[in-house]
Amino acid sequence: MRVFLVVALLLQASRGWEVLVANVLSTGSHQTVSAYLTNLLIDRGHSVTYVSTNIPGYLREGVDKRELPTCTKAMNQNDPRNSGGGENEGLVAGVKKVLGAIDSLLRSCERWYDEPNVQEILRSNKKYDVMITFGLFDTCSLGLASHLGINNTIIHSSFPALMPNHIQMLGLPLYSSSVDINDILIRDSELVKSSITARAKNLLKRVVFGLLYTTLTNWYIEPVIKQHVPDYQGYNRAYKSVKLVTMRSHPHPQVDGPTPYGPGVLTLGGSLCKAYNPADIAAHLMEYVDSASEGFIYISFGSVQKDSPPEEQAKWIETFEDLPYKVVWKQSKQVENLPDNIRVFPWVAQMALLQHPNIKLFITHGGYASKMEAICSGVPQLVVPKFASDQYYTAERIASLGLGEQIPDLDNTTAPEIRSKIYQITGSGGYYEKMADVKRQLLLTRVTDLQVLGYVDAVVNGHSFLPGYQPWYQYYYLDIIFIPILTILVIRFIYKRVFSKSE
Template sequence: MRCLQLLLFLVCVVTSARAYHVLCVFPIPSRSHNSLGKGIVEALLGAGHEVTWATPFPPKESTKGLKIIDVSATASVSEMIDMNDQRNADAGIALIRTFAANITRLSLSVPALQQAIVSGKYDAVVTESFFNDAEAGYGAVLQVPWILLSSVSIMPHLEAIIDEVRSITTIPLLFNNAPTPMGFWDRLTNIFIYSAMTISNWLERPNTVAFYESLFAPLAAARGIALPPFEEALYNVSVLLVNSHPAFAPPMSLPPNVVEIGGYHINPETPPLPKDLQHILDSSPQGVVYFSMGSVLKSSRLSERTRREILEVFGSLSQTVLWKFEEELKDLPKNVIVRPWMPQSSILAHPNVKVFITHGGLLSTLETLHYGVPILAVPVFGDQPSNADRAVRHGFAKSIQYKPDMANDMKVALNEMLSNDSYYTRARYLSKIFGDKLVPPAKLISHYVKVAIETNGAYHLRSKSLLYPWYQRWLVDIIAALLLACLAVYVAARRVLCYLWSSVNGGDCNRIKVKKN
């Protein structure tokens, strides 16, 4: 009997500790987006799973349980687009869609990724949502649960894939920098933006379907299956992971298969600073200003005049300035230190950092929330203006326009932030809210991936609204039936009254004429 109990115990332990094999496809040639993929991969590896990771930035060191597929061929796409060029920054959704489609096409042209899809055996696939719905083909071809990651707060397009769109009347869209609650004109603007995006998606849908079929039909055939229809593949998201947090993004009403994991890319154990930087930060009694425009925007592409004027502003400060700059600069002020790379999280974790000058990307913004550092935002494109405005409304940031003569605006904003403790106080308050998490994001990631696998798609967590056609979700059929019922009652009552009137008075009630007085 004891032997049987021991055997059952061992079976339960082995079953509960079963390792799964997950394919993670993160081909966007951006260090920040690579950090998103790395965070997912590390969470899965930490839970004991095996991971195959398609990335344009292969790690130098091997890791147990991790197989790398090098898709650095996608780097040529980013080289074609200079986001420091304001014409590209203003090009909008059309440019981003072309950018995203080229990334998908180039990554799927890599033989190693093709082979992994055709012959690999996986339990789930994780991809990032980035303006290209054709990536629904990964889950469709592999016939495994599809876990989708949104790198920003959930937008109506994604909301429509997993549930009914409810947010447009109460929550500003990504490109609508309105406060919450919104006024009449802000809500009207929200509706116009949503309508424009919906029409744009509808017009683009034939191209997306053709792109989906051209990329994934050959892979499905090689795997010996028929490629599912595009709509069936797109609306088959098992779990949607969203890189947001209520401390920064407005809370939304969403189904249980949508999980907020804001800040999951941040290492809970901040790496130590290099000794020289540690000494610099420790020996700066007036504080430190840190300046970085991220991995896509290159500070080195600023004009010579802009560089000179910014250096003059920095030289006038009593604080030490750390500037992530990709090239060597001459004639630096004594308080300015320039390097092509800076350990951002380790710098932000230091208590002497007073202000972080940033482009306002979501990852950098979430890092400032984590460490409680005020930001001076210089947004350029995409979600950056929206993030910057939201940070300003939260009270821990100021924002200036990205332009050649922005140095004076930067000086005014820096003087205000360095002399007013309210920005730092607010940043620390929001940091406390941001860090108050019952379950670490990494555990949420591994848990919901496991749930999706073990329940064959997490259908019990999905919204049931998508089982109904639009006219049923909006109660059009119910309203029509009630109106017809009211009309039928009216007609029946009128006929009964006419019959009774005719029986008492004689004649036809339909021919009654009202006498004029």
């Protein structure tokens, strides 16, 4: 019997996994995580089907790539500037931004199930051991997992606290009881909110957000899924297949703040750092940055806003034209009448470029991948947040920690003021020293590829980590429920004793 078990275990260990990577709506930051996991699994002999928008070009040979042209087109046409601005533009802009994001997500779910590549997978009888999906909109993709009978799902996300389902799957239904659910990123000063008042407020927020999420799911997303997946039995049952949540892509606790996640959460962080490979940089770009004797500045605002509007372009040109540095400007379209020290490139190997020895500064919107890759490379940042609240927080953190500077309101900042910020960073060694220290910490604390594979292996084999950080009475809200009741009873008792004696 023992011999049989040993042989069975060896066969199981040697069997390659069938992995489905499914991202309904995915930005460059989340593609970074998906591509890292995919390449790691392919290198270890596993089979990966990659279904996503904007499929990265650096996936390994052998990946079964399934493009989603309709979703990709919709994603690329979405202009976040039209859905409201940053934190400083008032409540109306914030509401518009939220409603615009919800609308994009709902429409993406419709397009997802209309895509021929998704329909082909739905009709197939292929068996997958595990699905990896992006946590901002996993309700939609889990319909696919439910139909295919995938019993193990990994959700990679940067802010699992945002989704009520994720809170429960983490074994932390009171996650928002100790951390404000409005905080996409966890502020150091708000790591623990232990007072009854703070936790009760957060409970109320949790209930409101949960109702909104559940309403959108039940009234809109589920009918869309059931049109294409008749045997779909609802997201509550689908979420039971999720064994572990989540692969979190935050780069560094010093930058992002510590987070009280459970043991089922694996923080990738520095694992996504890649070593500098000159071959990754296109020859004409390499020639340009190699010749930058005074150094060069790299400017990119991520995968969502591909091009700056004309008035912003003019401001950047005015900023750069008198600098002694060359400028690598990532935009999908060329810009007319550029000074000699500025060149536009539609695509760059960002991590490799950030590690080039001649780089002086990275001007960025503060997205997840950009922030992480800058830290991996030890490059100071000038953060110009564009539309998402986490970008404004990142800008504040980078500036407060001395890792760079921020321009939170670009419209009301002049070119000379931007240029002054650039000289402030490039003229001082302090920014580079502090960034080098954070980079060193990040690389020392990163998980290894074998640890990541061990995590996936645990999921494939149906392992569930023990959940929970809170006492049982907090887990069930008993302190919040019973303390007001007890207070009322005590007051009533005192009232009766006092007034009964007076009578």
